[in-house]
Amino acid sequence: MSTMGNPTNVFWHECAVGKAERQKLINQQGCVVWITGLSGSGKSTLACSLDRELHSRGKLSYVLDGDNVRHGLNKNLGFSAEDRTENIRRVGEVATLFADAGLICIASLISPYRKDRDACRAMLTDANFIEAMLLSELFSVNSVCVLLGKEAIHIIYLQVFMNMTLEVCEERDPKGLYKLARAGKIKGFTGIDDPYEPPLNCEINIEQKDGVCPTPSEMAGQVVSCLDENGFLHACN
Amino acid sequence: MAAAAKFSLIFTSSPGLDHVDPSPTKLGFANFREMSVSCQRNITSALKNLAPIKAMEASRTPPYKVDVEVKPNGRAVTNDSDGSILHETSTNGRRSTNIMWHKCSVEKIDRQELLQQKGCVIWITGLSGSGKSTVACALTQALHARGKLTYILDGDNVRHGLNCDLTFKAEDRAENIRRIGEVAKLFADAGLICIASAISPYREDRDACRSILPDGDFIEVFMDVPLCVCEARDPKGLYKLARAGKIKGFTGIDDPYEAPLNSEIVLHQEGEDCPPPDAMADKVISYLEAKGYLQA
Numbered sequence: 001m002s003t004m005g006n007p008t009n010v011f012w013h014e015c016a017v018g019k020a021e022r023q024k025l026i027n028q029q030g031c032v033v034w035i036t037g038l039s040g041s042g043k044s045t046l047a048c049s050l051d052r053e054l055h056s057r058g059k060l061s062y063v064l065d066g067d068n069v070r071h072g073l074n075k076n077l078g079f080s081a082e083d084r085t086e087n088i089r090r091v092g093e094v095a096t097l098f099a100d101a102g103l104i105c106i107a108s109l110i111s112p113y114r115k116d117r118d119a120c121r122a123m124l125t126d127a128n129f130i131e132a133m134l135l136s137e138l139f140s141v142n143s144v145c146v147l148l149g150k151e152a153i154h155i156i157y158l159q160v161f162m163n164m165t166l167e168v169c170e171e172r173d174p175k176g177l178y179k180l181a182r183a184g185k186i187k188g189f190t191g192i193d194d195p196y197e198p199p200l201n202c203e204i205n206i207e208q209k210d211g212v213c214p215t216p217s218e219m220a221g222q223v224v225s226c227l228d229e230n231g232f233l234h235a236c237n
Numbered sequence: 238m239a240a241a242a243k244f245s246l247i248f249t250s251s252p253g254l255d256h257v258d259p260s261p262t263k264l265g266f267a268n269f270r271e272m273s274v275s276c277q278r279n280i281t282s283a284l285k286n287l288a289p290i291k292a293m294e295a296s297r298t299p300p301y302k303v304d305v306e307v308k309p310n311g312r313a314v315t316n317d318s319d320g321s322i323l324h325e326t327s328t329n330g331r332r333s334t335n336i337m338w339h340k341c342s343v344e345k346i347d348r349q350e351l352l353q354q355k356g357c358v359i360w361i362t363g364l365s366g367s368g369k370s371t372v373a374c375a376l377t378q379a380l381h382a383r384g385k386l387t388y389i390l391d392g393d394n395v396r397h398g399l400n401c402d403l404t405f406k407a408e409d410r411a412e413n414i415r416r417i418g419e420v421a422k423l424f425a426d427a428g429l430i431c432i433a434s435a436i437s438p439y440r441e442d443r444d445a446c447r448s449i450l451p452d453g454d455f456i457e458v459f460m461d462v463p464l465c466v467c468e469a470r471d472p473k474g475l476y477k478l479a480r481a482g483k484i485k486g487f488t489g490i491d492d493p494y495e496a497p498l499n500s501e502i503v504l505h506q507e508g509e510d511c512p513p514p515d516a517m518a519d520k521v522i523s524y525l526e527a528k529g530y531l532q533a
Contacts, residue, residue, distance in 0.1 A: 013391045015374040017381045025386060026352075048342045055343040060351060060386075062427040063342065072449070073419035076412075093399035094420055101388040103427060123398075 022102035023235045028059050030099035031232050032092075033223060035108040036117060036199065038191045039177055040169035042213070046206070047108035049216035050223050054104055057224070059233060062098055064091055066109035079188055085116050092120030104232060112190045114197040166191050168213075348428035354385050355530040356425035358418075358450060359521060361434045362443060362497060363460025364489045365475055366467035368511070372460065372504065373434040375514035376521055380430060383522075385531060388424055390417050392435030405486055411442050418446030425454055430530065438488045440495040453528065458521060459500040464489050466509060 023029050033050065035043045047063045054061040069091055070077065077083040088111050098105035111117050169191065170178040181189035188194040204226050206219050214222075227233055349355050359376070361369045373389050380387045395417055396403065403409040414437050424431035437443050447455040467489065468476040479487035486492040502524055504517045525531050 010393050010396045013370045013374075013389075013393055015377055015389060017374075017377045017387070021381060022386065022388075025381065025384065051343045055347060055351070058351065060348060060428070061343070062348075062423070064423070072422065073416060090399060090416075094423065096398065097388070097390070097420065098424075098427070101424070101429060102386070 019100055019102065020236065026060055026102050027235050028102065028104065029232045029234075029236060030102040031104055031227070032095040032099050032120075033104065033106045033227075034095070034111070034117065034120065035106065036111040038166070038169045038196055039110060039189075040172045040174055042216075042219075043108040043110075045216050046219045046223070047106045049220040050106055053217070053220040053224050054227075057233065059104060060102070061104040061106055064095055064098075064105060064107045064109075066091070066111075069094075069109075081113075084113065088113075088116040088120060092123050095120070096123045104227065110190050110196070112194065112196045114199065117199065345426050345428060350533045352386050352428045353533050354428065354430060355454075355533070356428045357430055357454040357456060357525075357530050358421040358425050358446075359430065359432045359456045359458060359525075360421070360437070360443065360446065361432065361458045361460060362437045362500075363462060364464060364467045364494055365436060365487075366470045366472055367460035367462040368504075368514070368517070369434040369436075369460055371514050372458070372517050372521075373432045375518035376432055379515065379518045379522055380531075383531065385430055386428070387430045387432060390421055390424070390431060390433045390435075392417065392433075392437070395420075395435075407439075411439065414439070414442040414446060418449060421446070422449055425450065430525070436488050436494070438492065438494045440497065443497065456502065456521075456524065457497055457500040458502045458504060459497045461496070461503050461505045462511075463506075466506060466511075469509070 019030065035047055037043050044065055047065065051061050051063050066087070070087065073094065074087050074090055077087050088109065091107055091109060095105045095107045111120075166178075173179055177186060177189060178192065180186045181192040186192075190196050204223055206214060206222060208214070224233075345356060361373055363369050370391055370393075373391065377387045377389055392413070396413065399420065400413050400416055403413050414435060417433050417435055417437075421431045421433045433446075437446075443457065447457070471477055475484060475487060476490065478484045479490040488494050502521055504512070504520065506512065522531075
């Protein structure tokens with residue numbers, strides 16, 4: 001790990017209570033579920049639904065929402081490319097801490113650049129990184145859901161072959177941002193005048209079936225099954 | 238006193254989970270029968286805080302059923318369809334909590350219930366070598382032994398990850414503390430007892446962290462150890478380097494440490510006899526216990 005601070009002043013402190021002890025205490029294994037996708041693609045909806053589903057099973061999870069984090073930790077960042085990168089980096093670091101603490105940390109951010117998401121994946125040494133991508137009507141991606149060995153899990157994406165890209169997200173436009181972007185009142189808005197780079201390999205793929213979007217609980221169920229199959233919902237033996 | 242009553246409300250959409258049409262074409266009604274006027278008024282006013290109930294012709298979502306029980310004392314209790322209690326409100330005219338017919342997200346109170354503790358931030362401040370990390374570890378061990386979930390944000394450790402882009406200049410120290418404070422706040426919101434251990438030399442920065450947390454949830458622990466004692470320990474050899482001029486702006490030598498004026502806990506050491514770490518941890522635990530943080 002590189003440090004721009006003075007490395008001679010900074011030491012690593014170990015403690016007797018570590019990750020293994022914490023996961024035994026709460027009977028689960030910490031990990032990061034990273035939900036990526038366009039604005040309006042349903043990231044927060046899934047994050048919320050997943051959080052509830054996990055809680056109902058007695059599991060401790062926590063949602064890091066791009067919008068919430070930008071009001072606190074990342075309130076000194078804007079939307080330039082560098083700041084987006086820093087935003088993702090910081091969330092990745094915090095999610096890593098949460099995973100280390102034993103929580104199932106659900107990070108829900110547009111996170112449009114592949115390089116930044118990949119950097120987050122590399123942060124988690126156990127490769128307990130689940131990236132979920134929500135992708136609405138923008139890309140046709142061959143749906144290979146790569147997963148589930150001892151490696152981490154990935155993106156939920158909604159796969160649609162349509163000529164009208166962005167349509168569903170833009171039609172929803174839950175925060176009115178597409179309208180503003182189209183009117184030129186927001187610059188550099190992902191999907192309009194800033195790129196979204198879809199993941200090349202994801203662990204979980206969520207997509208429309210016959211033009212119908214899965215319900216929040218169906219989507220959450222898919223992620224929970226994945227977590228369960230990979231053993232995150234109980235402590236390591 | 239309201240008469241006891243039980244009834245069910247069925248909603249065809251779940252506000253908050255699915256996309257809520259901000260201008261619904263149809264609105265549903267909740268019909269209260271055999272309920273006291275004050276109870277009706279209370280529930281109706283609480284409903285105003287919710288998204289409108291949209292009657293959908295072809296809803297993809299299953300009906301959402303909420304059972305409401307009005308107890309003889311006038312308290313209305315709502316249960317989720319899986320039986321968990323959503324919320325309770327009193328009917329004494331003051332709305333102490335809102336009735337939430339549907340909870341979109343898991344709240345801090347739910348996580349605290351799960352963990353059987355209350356989230357908070359224990360902020361340990363003091364000179365280098367004053368024993369912050371030592372106390373943090375002892376505290377974590379003691380809390381873990383009691384079945385409590387904690388996490389340490391050690392200033393040094395965080396500078397390897399989240400804060401690896403920061404130096405020790407004054408503005409970077411401030412940013413270091415700000416970020417640790419914000420992360421600690423997230424951990425506390427998650428229900429954990431988060432132990433932040435950092436020199437955090439500037440009063441303004443520590444107070445800024447205090448201000449972002451709910452009252453009482455920021456518990457400042459001051460390691461009140463004289464500079465000469467810290468320097469005599471010099472566990473990392475940093476005072477020696479600082480005295481030799483090889484480190485500039487080292488707290489206590491050529492950068493100030495502003496002692497707290499109103500810490501919740503002071504761990505004091507006069508001379509060379511250091512209280513054992515367990516004893517210091519116990520003092521913090523007694524405080525947590527007295528303030529109710531070791532239960533939901």
